[in-house]
Amino acid sequence: MANLMDYLDWRGDLTLEQSPFNEVDNLILSELSFVDFQEIVPSPGSGKSVELRYAAESFFSRFQEGEKIDMGVLVPDEIPNMLRRMADSRRFGEMRLNCFVDWLDVGKGEQFAALTIETGDGRLYLSFRGTDDTLAGWREDFELACMPEVPAQKKALQYVEEVARQFPRKKLRLGGHSKGGNLAVYAGVFCPAAVQRRIAAVWSNDGPGFHTDLLDLPQHRRIAERIYSIVPKSSVVGMLLEHEEDYTVVDSDQLGFLQHDGFSWQVMGDHFVTLHQVSRQAHLSDQELRKWVHEMPVEQRAKFVDALFSVLGATGAVTLTDLKTDSLKATGAMAKAMAELDKETRDGLLRFLGILFKSNLRMVLEGIQEEKKPLLKRWSLKKKEES
Structure with a gap:
């Protein structure tokens, strides 16, 4: 079976005008925020967007030729290869990047990172980084179970408002993988109504859910039909806490927790290979x-x-x-x-x-x-x- 790397080979030569934005594009852009674009892509309000090809070239210039780029224990090592293929493609190469944020407070156990991509079809994709290699990031994941709101969620909401002001005429897509999916949904639900009306879609790629009371709020009901939750068949992370029941289950070529890796999700054409439900053991x-x-x-x-x-x-x-x-x-x-x-x-x-x-x-x-x-x-x- 094929994955998103194969998708980049198959569809990379097709622009969004030829083949509209889809769920696999969403996953690719949600993984892109794991790349360290510090001093390459401007922070919110501090400069013009840079072309993805240029950003990729600048990122790889930091390393010796043939040097292995260590993404950490849990972040997929395929991400640098994904960036190379994106830069070489017609579909992604001319997209423009802006509003890069990478913030970490080890003492407080707080971590937040995000990236905005101008996709070229009149819309932005706001990519929220999921749980990375830092223990601070993992602490916030656990705090989702015992706190009504974690610092990263507040920062995600602030980020959406800043980007919306910087690009006042653009429609928005929000998305992320793992904790990033949770941040995307949270920000989409709680952003001002005027900003919420500009949101075309919110993507949670195996992101943990929320406490029950959030799903009953009028802010959530207003945007619920535009929230797309995707989980692998043996999902653990994406099934934590309460979540939208209308989620899509995708096939994976890995077993157990390893299915959380988006690079294991199976792709056919311009969509994921889907199943009727999560596995019995995942449900248990x-x-x-x-x-x-x-x-x-x-x-x-x-x-x-x-x-x-x-x-x-x-x-x-x-x-x-x-x-x-x-x-x-x-x-x-x-x-x-x-x-x-x-x-x-x-x-x-x-x-x-x-x-x-x-x-x-x-x-x-x-x-x-x-x-x-x-x-x-x-x-x-x-x-x-x-x-």
């Missing part, structure tokens, strides 16, 4: 995680998040790459920090990790069973022919 995992979250009082959730990241912070790591680089030392520091927690908090952490491990194992096993079915069917047919 969703129910189990929701039950665990809902049973825990809000104060206890906040205490849990503090405990989890105090354990990770005891290693001195700032990113997941830091943890991976010196894993032996990190494991020792985390074990010591875990031992210092009170029993209730420690048991809660262990239960959560157990749910995640069990969920992933179940989905991997289910995926293996699905892969075996065609082989078993062919084997059965062969046996019938022989008999």
Whole structure:
């Protein structure tokens, strides 16, 4: 099966005038905000847009020829290759980039990044970066479960308002992958009504959901029909908390948690290969995680998040790459920090990790069973022919 890299080969020579913007274009542009365009693309209100081809050339000039560009532990390594193909294509090469923001406060555990793309069809795509390699970014993901609003959501809303003022005549598309999808939906729901009317679509690509009360708000109802939620068949991240029930399920060539990687999503022509529903095990995992979250009082959730990241912070790591680089030392520091927690908090952490491990194992096993079915069917047919 094919993925978005194959799509760039197939459709890269077609402009948006020849083949209109689609869901795969959305995923590509949502991944683009993971590229570090610092000092290449201007921040909001500080300069003219730059052509994607030029931005790509400037980005790659930072590295030696043949040097591997490390995107971190969880950010797909294919993103630099994706950028190269975009720059070489008629479809994306002449798009223009502006309003790049990359903000990190390690002390407060806050992370936010976004990029605006002028797509050339009279519209903008505001791409919100999802969870990156930083522990600060991951902390905010967990805080979504215990806080009505996290700092990144406030920044996303502010960002939409700034971009809307800078480009007063443009229609807007908002989108992101993982946490970026959550930020796109949040900003689309809470931006001023005049800005909301300019929004053509909001894309959440396997982004976590929200607390139930947000879905009942009139601001959400006004834009609900323009929100497109896409999740892989064994989604865990995109099924967290409450979400729009009318979501699209896409096929993936990976198993378990690895399906969160958008580069594993299967593409056919100008759309994703879709399924009727998420897998049975993904549904069970969703129910189990929701039950665990809902049973825990809000104060206890906040205490849990503090405990989890105090354990990770005891290693001195700032990113997941830091943890991976010196894993032996990190494991020792985390074990010591875990031992210092009170029993209730420690048991809660262990239960959560157990749910995640069990969920992933179940989905991997289910995926293996699905892969075996065609082989078993062919084997059965062969046996019938022989008999």
